[in-house]
Amino acid sequence: MSRLSVVLPAYNEELMVEKACSVLKETLSAAGISYELVVVDDGSADSTWDRIVKAGERDSNVLGVHFSRNFGKEAAVYAGLAQASGDVVAVMDCDLQHPPETLIEMFHLWEQGYEVIEGVKSSRGKESILHKKSAGLFYGIMTKATKVDMQNASDFKMMDRKAVDSILSMPERNMFFRATSSWVGFRSTAVEFEVREREAGESKWSGWSLIKYAFTNIVAFTTVPLQFVTIIGGTCFGCSLILIIYSLLQFFRGHAVEGYTTTLIVLLLIGSAIMVSLGIIGYYIAKIYEEVKRRPRYIVSKIVRGNKDVYDEAHQDKV
Numbered sequence: 001m002s003r004l005s006v007v008l009p010a011y012n013e014e015l016m017v018e019k020a021c022s023v024l025k026e027t028l029s030a031a032g033i034s035y036e037l038v039v040v041d042d043g044s045a046d047s048t049w050d051r052i053v054k055a056g057e058r059d060s061n062v063l064g065v066h067f068s069r070n071f072g073k074e075a076a077v078y079a080g081l082a083q084a085s086g087d088v089v090a091v092m093d094c095d096l097q098h099p100p101e102t103l104i105e106m107f108h109l110w111e112q113g114y115e116v117i118e119g120v121k122s123s124r125g126k127e128s129i130l131h132k133k134s135a136g137l138f139y140g141i142m143t144k145a146t147k148v149d150m151q152n153a154s155d156f157k158m159m160d161r162k163a164v165d166s167i168l169s170m171p172e173r174n175m176f177f178r179a180t181s182s183w184v185g186f187r188s189t190a191v192e193f194e195v196r197e198r199e200a201g202e203s204k205w206s207g208w209s210l211i212k213y214a215f216t217n218i219v220a221f222t223t224v225p226l227q228f229v230t231i232i233g234g235t236c237f238g239c240s241l242i243l244i245i246y247s248l249l250q251f252f253r254g255h256a257v258e259g260y261t262t263t264l265i266v267l268l269l270i271g272s273a274i275m276v277s278l279g280i281i282g283y284y285i286a287k288i289y290e291e292v293k294r295r296p297r298y299i300v301s302k303i304v305r306g307n308k309d310v311y312d313e314a315h316q317d318k319v
């Protein structure tokens with residue numbers, strides 16, 4: 001019988017993680033699906049790990065992975081995919097904002113032969129207008145970059161072993177999971193789901209971390225910002241041609257171009273264009289530097305299956 005692995009990244013989720021495990025256990029057993037829950041503790045500062053161990057004592061299908069520090073959600077998802085042993089793997093948040101019943105719908109689609117099943121938000125839940133607008137802008141850019149409609153994309157998905165293995169074989173350290181799952185191709189479909197309110201705990205995203213997330217992922221997926229540099233350069237060149245012709249004409253007519261202000265404006269414009277361009281190029285260089293260092297994506301400090309320590313057998317070759 002085919003087995004489903006559910007990857008659950010958890011960061012400071014002491015209030016939700018046990019509940020998520022028990023709800024999933026109930027839902028999946030009721031549907032008669034053989035499962036495994038891969039809960040990745042992303043270096044939580046609270047008692048999340050103890051809760052995962054407790055959940056493992058109650059359900060031997062729980063595999064707990066503990067990071068040595070916080071490496072971020074993308075790393076946690078990747079670690080979960082690497083540890084998952086099922087024939088089909090789902091990824092969902094452990095705050096139950098992604099409805100567990102949708103998993104069953106996805107599982108049936110997988111049985112029908114779909115290899116990548118994307119969860120698509122039917123609405124974005126409760127968010128401030130500013131958040132909605134900036135998310136809209138970010139996903140607009142990502143949609144252009146990936147040529148896949150990202151507007152309502154989420155990290156809630158189910159993937160066949162083949163798709164999981166192809167994601168795991170990608171060498172880059174900076175991965176945008178949400179887009180990569182559609183980038184790999186395969187026979188895909190989408191399932192709509194309603195984003196639930198978070199029951200307990202709080203969202204881990206602050207305004208600043210969202211901005212950083214957006215920049216990192218745009219740079220990870222597209223080089224369009226580098227073309228902006230060329231565009232800025234071209235525009236400056238066009239303007240300077242006009243100005244050169246104008247100043248020469250004035251010169252031969254016997255008047256000089258009015259002095260200081262014009263010089264200042266031109267200098268400032270060119271100066272800032274160069275600075276912005278250097279900034280964009282610099283950001284790409286920083287990312288290249290991070291990639292060539294070939295550091296591991298994450299460091300695992302503990303792995304338990306049920307209530308058994310399986311670090312030594314599970315950890316090999318899975319970093």
Ligand code: UDP
Binds near residue numbers: 008009070203
């Ligand atoms: N998460 C994580 N590492 C982080 C931040 C978040 O593993 O550094 C997990 C978190 O525990 C949750 C999921 O990612 O399971 C989504 O986080 P959250 O609910 O805070 O995001 P939101 O639903 O508000 O977008």
Ligand code: MG
Binds near residue numbers: 095
């Ligand atoms: Mg959430």
